[in-house]
Amino acid sequence: MxxxxxxxxxxxxxxxxxxxxxxxxxxxxxxxxxxxxxxxxxxxxxxxxxxxxxxxxxxxxxxxxxxxxxxxxxxxxxxxxxxxxxxxxxxxxxxxxxxxxxxxxxxxxxxxxxxxxxxxxxxxxxxxxxxxxxxxxxxxxxxxxxxxxxNRLSEMEAKQSERGMVLTLRDVLFDFDSANLKPGASNVVQELSNFLNEYPERTIQIEGFTDSVGSEEYNRTLSQRRADALKMAIVRNGISAQRIQTIGYGEQYPVATNMNEAGRQQNRRVEIIISDENGVVTQRNQ
Known part of the structure; x- marks a missing residue:
């Protein structure tokens, strides 16, 4: 050649x-x-x-x-x-x-x-x-x-953040000072279960938060119990427990003041972080 x-x-x-x-x-x-x-x-x-x-x-x-x-x-x-x-x-x-x-x-x-x-x-x-x-x-x-x-995440009202898509649920899952899911939470559980079935490569991390009422240790435990309760409800819908991580942060990372009820209500929340296409959830850096 x-x-x-x-x-x-x-x-x-x-x-x-x-x-x-x-x-x-x-x-x-x-x-x-x-x-x-x-x-x-x-x-x-x-x-x-x-x-x-x-x-x-x-x-x-x-x-x-x-x-x-x-x-x-x-x-x-x-x-x-x-x-x-x-x-x-x-x-x-x-x-x-x-x-x-x-x-x-x-x-x-x-x-x-x-x-x-x-x-x-x-x-x-x-x-x-x-x-x-x-x-x-x-x-x-x-x-x-x-x-x-x-489009699916938009329907779930998930918002883009520096950690990826995050779904924030406030006072719709639990009564005050309780880790028992409300009857009305079944819609949220079903929606999350449907999403995880549709996108088997995705995982989620459920993070629980409280206001500052009560001791720090009590609030951390309560938030962990709430995150675990939501996880178990989703698992009962046929989703593998390996695809769901939970963390209870208690009164850490408030999004509003704890000096009034309106602020405390915002701080009592559950955040669900959607993983990337490789199943990896970006962790908090602060």
């Missing part, structure tokens, strides 16, 4: 890897900045401009769409979606330019060898395109599942 064919082979293999890599979803807004920088470098590369104008144009269009959504303060996930596409299209343009340049060099080689090589590369390109299509379909499936999860 002479140098020109090695160049062609390397360019195509690299392009295949890039195409397969198109499946990874964007993670955050800085992706737009990265996409802009990648595109600026590409548009100043004469080889890319000459050898891959179509792919470069597609990258530009995706980038402009991301920038427009950003300027209009649109949904961040769409900013990231088109920025991600722009970045991948820019990479594809770069590798396409290398491929086309290599093919030009091959074109100067002996005719029969050229025909054989092009046919082999065409088959590889078709296979790579199919793999890229499957990867993109998997990304769309993952994105759809993520949207379903977000």
């Amino acid at each position: 002479d140098y020109s064919h090695k160049l062609l082979y390397g360019a195509i293999v690299t392009l295949s890897v890039i195409l397969i890599g198109c499946g990874g979803p964007p993670q955050n807004n800085p992706l737009l900045v990265q996409a802009e920088e990648s595109y600026r470098v590409a548009e100043n590369d004469s080889l890319i401009v000459m050898k891959a104008p179509v792919a470069l144009k597609e990258a530009e269009e995706a980038l402009e769409q991301s920038q427009q959504i950003w300027r209009e303060k649109g949904d961040a996930k769409y900013v990231e979606h088109y920025a991600y596409i722009a970045q991948q299209k820019t990479k594809i343009a770069r590798e396409t330019a290398k491929l086309n340049a290599a093919q030009d060099e091959v074109g100067r080689a002996e005719a029969e060898r050229q025909r054989v090589l092009i046919e082999a590369r065409r088959a590889e390109a078709v296979a790579a395109e199919q793999r890229a299509k499957e990867a993109l379909e998997e990304v769309e499936k993952t994105r759809s599942e993520a949207e379903d999860l977000a």
Whole structure:
């Protein structure tokens, strides 16, 4: 295999890897900045401009769409979606330019060898395109599942926090100074059980809190008993106990003053932290 064919082979293999890599979803807004920088470098590369104008144009269009959504303060996930596409299209343009340049060099080689090589590369390109299509379909499936999860958590009135999604329940589960679930708590138990059945990769951590009335040790024990009571109710609905952790914090971490009843009522609560997709719950750092 002479140098020109090695160049062609390397360019195509690299392009295949890039195409397969198109499946990874964007993670955050800085992706737009990265996409802009990648595109600026590409548009100043004469080889890319000459050898891959179509792919470069597609990258530009995706980038402009991301920038427009950003300027209009649109949904961040769409900013990231088109920025991600722009970045991948820019990479594809770069590798396409290398491929086309290599093919030009091959074109100067002996005719029969050229025909054989092009046919082999065409088959590889078709296979790579199919793999890229499957990867993109998997990304769309993952994105759809993520949207379903977000809608489900929204229905449960879970809120985003630095620890992930948190569902806060105040005075709906227990009477004052009691760890026995109220009859009305059955709806909450059923909702949590349904959620854990729908998303078997998720776990939860139930955290109990009280106001400052009573001793610190008594309040800690009461909050632990309340968290355990909710856990057992969910377990009785068929959910594995291994997927539910409980902690009683007592009067720690108040969210309001304990100097009046309104504040104490807010502090008497149960928080349910939803794990990430790997079943990991972020713990408190203070």
